[in-house]
Amino acid sequence: MDNRLKNGLRPRPRLNLPPSPLDGSAPKSASPASRPSVMQAPVLVLNATFEPINVTAVRRALVLMLKGVAQAEESNASVVHSSSRSVSVPSVIRLLTYRHIPQQSRALSRKNILLRDRNTCQFCARALPASELTLDHVMPRSRGGHSSWENLVACCYECNNRKGDRTPEEAGLKLARRPRPFTLHTSRQLMRLIGHKDEKWRKYLFY
Numbered sequence: 001m002d003n004r005l006k007n008g009l010r011p012r013p014r015l016n017l018p019p020s021p022l023d024g025s026a027p028k029s030a031s032p033a034s035r036p037s038v039m040q041a042p043v044l045v046l047n048a049t050f051e052p053i054n055v056t057a058v059r060r061a062l063v064l065m066l067k068g069v070a071q072a073e074e075s076n077a078s079v080v081h082s083s084s085r086s087v088s089v090p091s092v093i094r095l096l097t098y099r100h101i102p103q104q105s106r107a108l109s110r111k112n113i114l115l116r117d118r119n120t121c122q123f124c125a126r127a128l129p130a131s132e133l134t135l136d137h138v139m140p141r142s143r144g145g146h147s148s149w150e151n152l153v154a155c156c157y158e159c160n161n162r163k164g165d166r167t168p169e170e171a172g173l174k175l176a177r178r179p180r181p182f183t184l185h186t187s188r189q190l191m192r193l194i195g196h197k198d199e200k201w202r203k204y205l206f207y
């Protein structure tokens with residue numbers, strides 16, 4: 001990796017949203033040389049300034065390291081082997097070049113709404129697999145409700161049917177919490193939630 005760095009091969013960091021461990025979607029293919037469970041474990045991504053900015057999977061973190069975009073700050077005891085080398089599995093990585101993170105960089109999508117709501121129906125508070133959740137327009141679309149962060153919530157099919165084309169009040173349902181845009185604050189809460197088992201994340205997340 002060091003050689004690659006010296007050779008100046010440094011593609012711009014492209015932080016696509018990682019498949020979320022909360023979303024139940026696994027990376028599509030793991031390296032055949034590695035156990036898939038290890039490759040899917042969450043890795044905390046720090047900006048060059050050590051500010052936590054994202055959570056990704058080990059597989060993606062290794063790619064960023066190999067490209068010379070990031071380096072490992074913390075590793076765990078596991079080692080992954082490729083044909084030519086062995087690499088400690090990173091637990092925390094840091095981008096080598098500072099990346100400006102817009103205040104609201106999360107796209108409005110089903111995946112991100114479920115992530116924000118932690119795969120929990122916002123009416124009955126049950127945590128469910130993504131496949132058993134739908135999105136509910138709090139103010140129904142038929143009544144002028146928009147598709148926005150503030151008007152979309154994760155909802156189980158039961159509650160969704162019960163609510164129909166009514167407001168929560170009309171249907172006798174109560175929102176678990178007011179839906180908000182996905183902010184950096186939300187992201188950090190999620191990072192804590194995902195990383196609470198990993199001691200090595202703590203100093204970066206200001207526990």
Ligand SMILES: [Zn+2]
Nearest residue numbers: 121124156159
């Ligand atoms: Zn429900």
